[in-house]
Structures are given as C-alpha cells and as structure tokens.
Amino acid sequence: QAGLxxxxxxSKGLRQTATLTCTGNSNNVGNQGAAWLQQHQGHxxxxxxxxxxxxxxxxxxxxSASRSGNTASLTITGLQPEDEAxxxxxAWDSSLSARVFGGGTKLTVL
Amino acid sequence: QVQLVQSGxxxxxxxxxxxxxCKASGYTFTGYYMxxxxxxxxxxxxxxxxxxxxxxxxxxxxKFQGRVTMTRDTxxxxxxxxxxxxxxxxxxxxxxxxxxGWLRPGGDFDYWGQGTLxxxxx
Numbered sequence: 001q002a003g004l005x006x007x008x009x010x011s012k013g014l015r016q017t018a019t020l021t022c023t024g025n026s027n028n029v030g031n032q033g034a035a036w037l038q039q040h041q042g043h044x045x046x047x048x049x050x051x052x053x054x055x056x057x058x059x060x061x062x063x064s065a066s067r068s069g070n071t072a073s074l075t076i077t078g079l080q081p082e083d084e085a086x087x088x089x090x091a092w093d094s095s096l097s098a099r100v101f102g103g104g105t106k107l108t109v110l
Numbered sequence: 111q112v113q114l115v116q117s118g119x120x121x122x123x124x125x126x127x128x129x130x131x132c133k134a135s136g137y138t139f140t141g142y143y144m145x146x147x148x149x150x151x152x153x154x155x156x157x158x159x160x161x162x163x164x165x166x167x168x169x170x171x172x173k174f175q176g177r178v179t180m181t182r183d184t185x186x187x188x189x190x191x192x193x194x195x196x197x198x199x200x201x202x203x204x205x206x207x208x209x210x211g212w213l214r215p216g217g218d219f220d221y222w223g224q225g226t227l228x229x230x231x232x
Contacts, residue, residue: 035218037155044205044225045155050218088155092216098171099145099157099216 004029004089006102013110016079020105022072022089028100029091034072036065037088039104045088049074076107084109112136114206114223121229127194130226132206139187140164143209145219146180146191148202156202160215161189169215196230203227 005023012018022034037045047056049065062077072091076083089102117131132144146158159170161180168180179192189206204226207219 032216037219044222045207045219046222047218047220050210050220056220090155090218094216097169097216099147101147101155101157104154 003100004034004091004102006089006105008103009106009108011108011110012079014079014081017075017077018079018107020074020087020107022102024070024091024100026070027095028093029067029072030070031094032092033067034089034091036074037090039086039088079109081109083107112208112221114208114221116206116223116226119227119229121231122196124197124230124232126196127192128196128228129190129192130204130228132189132223134187134189134208140184141212143213143215144182144189145207145209147205147207149205150199150202158191162213162215163189164213198230201228201230
C-alpha cells in the first residue's frame with residue numbers, strides 16, 4: 001500500500017529550528033490531516049501531534065504542526081539533545097481504508 | 111491512567127504461528143478501536159489492521175489478509191493478534207495502538223503498547 005513521503009534525515013544545530021515534511025495525497029494527508037510520532041531507539045512511538053496541529057497534553061510548545069494541501073509539516077524550535085529521534089507522520093487513507101505511514105525522518109541535533 | 115501491556119518476546123520457526131496479546135487498562139476497552147503496527151529491525155512502521163473491541167469486527171491490511179487474525183476478549187480487556195505461516199521477514203517488533211476518540215476506526219493513535227519482539231528463525 002502507498003505510503004507517505006518523508007526525507008530520510010535532517011540535521012540541525014543545538015537551539016536551531018528544524019522543519020520536517022510529509023507528503024501524501026488527497027485521500028490521506030489532504031483529506032484527513034496527519035499525525036506526528038516521535039520514536040527514540042528501543043521505545044514505542046509517542047504521539048506529538050494529531051489532526052495536523054493539535055498537541056496532546058504534556059507535549060512541548062516548541063513543537064507545532066501544520067498542513068498545506070497534501071503536505072504536512074512539523075516544526076521544532078530551540079532544538080535540544082533529547083529531540084534527536086526518528087519522526088514519523090501517519091494518516092488515514094480513505095480510498096485504501098488503511099492507515100499509512102511515512103518512512104520516517106531521522107533528526108540529528110548537532 | 112491508560113496502559114497497554116503486551117506479552118513477551120517470542121522465537122518461532124518458519125511456518126509456525128505467533129499470537130501476541132495486548133492487555134488494556136485505565137479506560138473502557140470496548141469504546142476504542144485497537145490497531146496493530148509492526149516494525150522490522152531498522153525499518154519504519156507498517157500498519158497491519160484494526161479490531162473493533164465492541165463488535166469484534168476487523169479490517170486487515172491487504173498485505174496480511176489470509177495470514178493475520180485479530181480477536182479480543184472483553185472479559186479481560188485484551189486484544190490479540192495472531193500471524194500464521196511465519197517467514198523470516200516477519201521478524202519485527204509488533205505494537206498494539208489505541209485510537210483516540212470513541213469508536214473511531216480511522217483516528218490517530220494516542221497510546222501504544224511497549225512492543226513485542228517476534229523473531230522468526232530456523
């Protein structure tokens with residue numbers, strides 16, 4: 001099943017801003033919005049944002065999500081060492097009746 | 111608080127089956143769809159399907175149809191995922207994940223189990 005497209009890696013310096021992107025189509029990101037997940041090595045994914053720009057309680061205000069057409073974005077400001085992780089976007093695909101994921105972006109904080 | 115606790119690691123031979131459990135607590139089990147997602151070593155997340163804990167209805171990813179069975183036991187608030195005819199490329203960490211929102215099949219996942227490593231090796 002078709003997935004969402006994410007860049008494999010992004011590198012930014014400490015305290016800089018990183019913007020991660022996720023491209024889908026009108027049946028998934030463009031229609032249903034996207035969720036963002038963070039995964040540290042050896043741990044399960046953690047929900048950072050749902051339906052594009054809603055943050056669960058406890059998630060840092062340094063994170064913000066948005067969507068333009070079929071592309072969703074996650075912006076992390078003031079990068080900290082603990083932000084170094086894999087980030088996945090995810091959406092429900094209404095034509096496939098399936099959940100689709102991006103391949104993940106490895107964020108490195110230099 | 112919401113918790114999803116999965117069963118322990120398994121080692122299986124090719125051709126065998128594996129059944130992973132996911133025990134829910136801290137919420138009304140029958141009110142929230144449960145999905146299963148797997149992650150092969152060093153790879154991304156792959157959706158397998160969902161179960162409606164209220165009705166027992168299921169929806170499986172096309173890739174796994176015919177090999178996967180998702181069930182639940184409401185008396186003990188536990189969901190199960192059984193994968194049959196295992197191959198070496200089924201080696202992965204298998205996660206259960208709860209959908210946020212009352213009886214919404216396609217919603218986002220707000221809680222995840224800790225994962226169960228299934229190793230398929232002869």
